[in-house]
Amino acid sequence: MRPLSAPARDPAPSRTAYRMHRLWLTPMYRRMLRVGLPLLVVVSAVGWYLSDPDHIRGISDKAAEIRRSIQERPEFMVKLMAIDGASEEIAESIRAVLPVDFPVSSFDLDLPAMQDRIEELDAVDRADLRIRPGGILQIEVRERVPAVVWRTAQGLELLDAEGHRVSSIESHLKRMDLPLLAGEGADEMVPEALEVLATAEPVASRIRGLVRMGERRWTLVLDRDQSILLPESRPVQALEQVMALEHAQDLLARDIAVVDMRNENRPTLRMSGKAVEELRRAKGLVAGAGAE
Amino acid sequence: MMDLYSSQRAMRGMRKAAMQRGVIAILDVGTSKIACLVLRFDGPDHFRESDGVGSMAGQSSFRIIGAATTRSRGVRFGEIDAMQETERAIRTAVQAAQKMANVRVDHVIACFSGAEPRSYGLAGSIELHDTQVSEQDVARALASCDVPDYGAGREVLHAQPVNFALDHRTGMGDPRGQIGNKLAVDMHLLTVDSDVIQNLLYCIKRCDLELAGIASSAYASGISSLVEDEQELGAACIDMGGGTSGISIFIKKHMIYTDCVRMGGDHVTMDISKGLQVPLTTAERIKTFYGGVVATGMDDREMIEIGGDTGDWEHDRRTVSRTELIGIMRPRVEEILEEVRARLDAAGFEHLPSQQIVLTGGASQIPGLDGLAPKILGQQVRIGRPLRVQGLPQAATGAPFASAVGLCLFAANPQDEWWDFEIPSERYPARSLKRAMKWFKDNW
The missing domain is CATH 3.40.50.11690 (Cell division protein FtsQ/DivIB)
Structure with missing residues (x-):
């Protein structure tokens, strides 16, 4: 009987090679190998790297540093505050309630909160804040106009046409032009x-x-x-x-x-x-x- | 009988599963080459839009996405001779086809040419219970066929009902639902050596593939090479392969006879090898390049270097004229054709209304065969090539691939076989009840 050993140049794949090829052609296996495996490697590498708190801290520090460096670019810096439409005293009090150290990055300015704080002032009816090009914090203020003087047990107060308090005065003589109200x-x-x-x-x-x-x-x-x-x-x-x-x-x-x-x-x-x-x-x- | 029934049913189920998955492989295990084609089934409406034409007789429902051939090894006369060698060859072909298709195939339909096929004509008839023919009646009619004693160690490969007759009306394709009293059926039964099938099954199993069907290659060649009117009017297809020449006779679109001559192109090569004292590979090369069966005066002057590598100058410088080569080939080809003629005569082919004979297979490519064959087989002979199917590479459209292409068509439009019909009810319940009882006894 002829030996059944393979001839010198055998084009046939070995059983293993044949099976591997078939396995490779299996769609699910193929998808797993082409998508699942790289994904697994990446996820596990990232997970391993992040398992060390030092690394996390390093990353967050670096991120904060980059963020800071962008925010502190001169284009974003606010250098001064301009208040329009307010009298001298009100402008003073606005500066008092907004303790901002200029120059400051516009990212650090919380304009809605600042607006609320300005509008909390009795003498201010409305305030519009915006950051103007050139690094100027522009505050447009509309003051309350006193319409009446109200005498109470505590003293004299100026009220605007809606009855909102504007300020106190010591004497009615200072504002003789305004009518006087009294009573609770x-x-x-x-x-x-x-x-x-x-x-x-x-x-x-x-x-x-x-x-x-x-x-x-x-x-x-x-x-x-x-x-x-x-x-x-x-x-x-x-x-x-x-x-x-x-x-x-x-x-x-x-x-x-x-x-x-x-x-x-x-x-x-x-x-x-x-x-x-x-x-x-x-x-x-x-x-x-x-x-x- | 029941065993075969169930295994064939299992194969049919497998084929259905493969169709559902959409990918199936065709494996033609021949003596000289093993071809593997990978088919993709996309459903008939997949191609309609782009083609703009209707499905070509249902053949556009699939597309060949992978094709590979390899030199066959370990196969003689269409039968597996050295299993490991054949397994390797099958693996090579399947892997290459899979690689081309870029898809994994699990189900394979195989065909082979050898194993001494024998045809039997069966007839059966029943009286109908009801006046209308039901599925059960068809099943009973098929079951009533008296199966011949085809011998031990043989197995039924095909059992196709070819004709139904209801009372005096015959030639029916489908009798179901028709009114009558007596249903008769003619069946064509093809048996082969069971050992050969077992070997093939084993080889395919070793390749991690599931067999989803098995067919005779003579039948498959007939499907692909005979045109529709030839199949309808009656024709014989001679698949001249390497080791065997399969004969299949068709009429009314059914195969009614199959036989096999255990001679083919390899024998011609062997004759050349012996006659010219050259190795088989050289002989094969000389045959394919210079072979022929009709010598002309020109061939006397055409000298062929037959070479050799002995180192002896005289021996290595031998030449032979083409006439001599033809002189070696022709007697063998004549012998094959005469044997085919004898088989056809034995089958009673001359009684058929049409005497068309179609030669196909690798050995049919010998130049001059179309002149030689009519002298032996009669006037109506043509050299056939298989039908064109979508996606088949140009290299695989020739006559050698007749059976592979036929198997594709067989996979797409399988012929109803005995086991595709219902099991007659009088057999079925008794057995299954018995089996259920046995199961209960075994388990409790």
């Missing part, structure tokens, strides 16, 4: 107060102030101890009635202490003591008058 809760009703005062324009020179009574209604105080008691609801209309009377009959020029408009169906006048006396005398009602 007056600050909550400043717009109404301003309407009332606008209605009382004809007697503007005589107005001493507007008093909030029991956090309910207004009393317009004029000089010569005259006062106009206004109702809770629709005080402006009530005052308009009074003003019409004033216009027609010079009501307030007369010797009247109180115009009581609290009940709109029954406006009431209270005359001053002397006037009552005079009236009675004129009517001959006073005892003894005839005896004289």
